[in-house]
Amino acid sequence: MTATTVSGAASLVQEALKAYGDDDAAAAVLRGYARRLAEPLRIAIAGMVKAGKSTLLNAIIGEEIAPTDTGECTRIVTWYRHGHTPRITLHPKTGEPRNLPLKRVDGRLVFVLGDVQAEDVDRLDVEWPSPMLQTMTLIDTPGIASLSEDVSARSTSFLTPEDTPSEADAVIYLMRHMHASDLRFLESFRDTEAGRSGTVNALAVLSRADEVGAGRIDSLLSAGEIAERYRRDHNLRKLALGVVPVAGLLAQSARAMRQQDFVSLQQLAGLDRADREKMLLSADRFLRSTSPESLTAEARASLLSRYGLFGIRLAVVLIRNGFDEPTPLAHELARRSGLDPLLDLLGRQFQARAEALKARTALVGVESLLRTSPRPGTEHLAAALERLQANAHEFRELRLLATLRTTGVPLSSELANEAEGLIGGWGAASHVRLGLDADATPDELSDEARRFLLRWRAVAENPLTDRSALDACRVVIRSCEGILAESSARQRHRQPA
Structure with missing residues (x-):
């Protein structure tokens, strides 16, 4: 993205502020676009209920701070931003924002809402000193196609508002299979008006990829073949830049591996191969097993909940093949979970064109304002907007990319x-x-x-x-x-x- 295009978008927003300065609502929206140009790229994580959104978010951040249960917090749009001091701020639909207590249980961050109900909360803001959040703001959204219409509507209205650009500059969309509802959401997230493109701001993730092969050691290979087939699918190709298979649970736990996890996995790796394979035939067998004696029932349950059978099997094989220290093992598990290819794709497709995506959002916002709230004396803004969208090479690339992936x-x-x-x-x-x-x-x-x-x-x-x-x-x-x-x-x- 050239400095000229970025500064042009920023100047256009400031000119619009002068024109709409007497309209408090419009001015607030425009100031929001100005802030977005200076902030890290906003990336939303979306998908159906139980697709593994919060788990993947934790894996990307590298810490278990997003709630992964089915509690009230998973029904609330939650922003994760970089901050030097950990802080959770609750923004109610009515009333003043207030800080929530920071509480960690078994290494996980717990959100204590008190007597506040999810439907009364506009959003949660989590500030966390994670290096990953210095370059991107992640937004965890409630499940789409939820049995609760209110929960589903929350995500839909946040990600695909009717008259304004989305609050997110880009989206990572999780799907366990490619359903019609997945395509409908991506279609609605796609910009279709002139000067915009929908293929440049969406990535698809084949989530819980280890379940594709029933937790077998080669599950990710099978998931990779399915993801490649989805990537080539005409309907999805025009809506997403790529499809990556990720075993989210393994990725999350590998990025936040504990010493006690490593010790337990080492004990399993020391067992006779035949005994170990029988034990790992099913979750019930694993939990009921009494071998090795040093591995307690609580430790087994913890391993299973954190890594799943696939992760346990893979970790044991890696330990026996030389990954006999916690840090190298954690890095290899994260790599094999599919997280590294996803982070690479995020870097190549989103971070490398972050300025273009942010500028694009701001210009779409100004365009929407001029269309929905026209007023005399703004003709020069419309002309400047049209010139910027037509002549900026970055936008021409985005338009051509959309054409190549749709009509051809x-x-x-x-x-x-x-x-x-x-x-x-x-x-x-x-x-x-x-x-x-x-x-x-x-x-x-x-x-x-x-x-x-x-x-x-x-x-x-x-x-x-x-x-x-x-x-x-x-x-x-x-x-x-x-x-x-x-x-x-x-x-x-x-x-x-």
């Missing part, structure tokens, strides 16, 4: 796939666009960018290229020129003065 462009499948990568469809970083390794040198980046640039200029100049594909070619060419300029600047920076 009259290019060969090879060229269409190449174009998708070059405009950031697989990640916004230069090396990802060019299909190079992360450690590629500026020289290698320049050479590859130049090769693609010449190739796409030839495509654009070819008289056999469909005229309706020329705009797409121009966007790709501009992206290649941008990569080349960036890598050339790096080369100059490396040269001694």
